[in-house]
Amino acid sequence: MSIAGSTLEATLFSAAQEPQQPAAPSDRAKGPASTDRSKEDQTTNSATTKKRALRIGVVEIASTVESSFSTGGLQQELVNDLNFLGAQGVILSSEPEDREAALEQAKQQNCEYVVFTIINGYKTASVGQKLGSVFNRGALGGVGGSGQGRVELNARVKLFQPDGAVPLFDGDVNFRQNDADGTARGLMKTEARNVMLQIKKLESTN
Numbered sequence: 001m002s003i004a005g006s007t008l009e010a011t012l013f014s015a016a017q018e019p020q021q022p023a024a025p026s027d028r029a030k031g032p033a034s035t036d037r038s039k040e041d042q043t044t045n046s047a048t049t050k051k052r053a054l055r056i057g058v059v060e061i062a063s064t065v066e067s068s069f070s071t072g073g074l075q076q077e078l079v080n081d082l083n084f085l086g087a088q089g090v091i092l093s094s095e096p097e098d099r100e101a102a103l104e105q106a107k108q109q110n111c112e113y114v115v116f117t118i119i120n121g122y123k124t125a126s127v128g129q130k131l132g133s134v135f136n137r138g139a140l141g142g143v144g145g146s147g148q149g150r151v152e153l154n155a156r157v158k159l160f161q162p163d164g165a166v167p168l169f170d171g172d173v174n175f176r177q178n179d180a181d182g183t184a185r186g187l188m189k190t191e192a193r194n195v196m197l198q199i200k201k202l203e204s205t206n
Helices: 003-017 027-051 074-084 099-108 131-135 180-205
Strands: 055-058 088-091 113-125 148-160 168-176
Touching: 055 074, 055 099, 074 088, 074 113, 074 180, 099 113, 113 180, 148 180, 168 180
Parallel strands: 055 088, 055 113
Antiparallel strands: 113 148, 148 168
């Protein structure tokens, strides 16, 4: 064998023995990074969704019923109920009688809607008395012997947009229970549900 042939064989043998370089990372190896980016996108989308919660200004609850019934705390109660339903209730400090001031304050606080509430009905039935004779709605049955009687509250609710002079919704809600505090809380929950339902209807038509 010639020297040239021996050299060629040695070169080929040496090349065959050299370790191969590891392959470049595949797309699968990049999976965790892609997953992290996906999680970041989901977090961003979630944060954006939370920012879209409707801001609803809540004016102080007014009342035209007897002075023994207190509306204290009901404004915050309504805010809490709206928050529970997915909105963001905003307490407005304006007097409920000053609609223009309340709407202006709501606009300054970036509210999409404003709720005005006037409790205009407060009826009670003493223990053993027929509710129909008090509420004038037919025979609703007698009150049990709890000693607390029965209470019904009615409220007129108006829903505005801050730059609107005409209410988007103007209607009544009512609630009955065996004590004034429980009835008032139930009334606020009923009002919150009705307000959110009306807003949903309005937004679905836009």
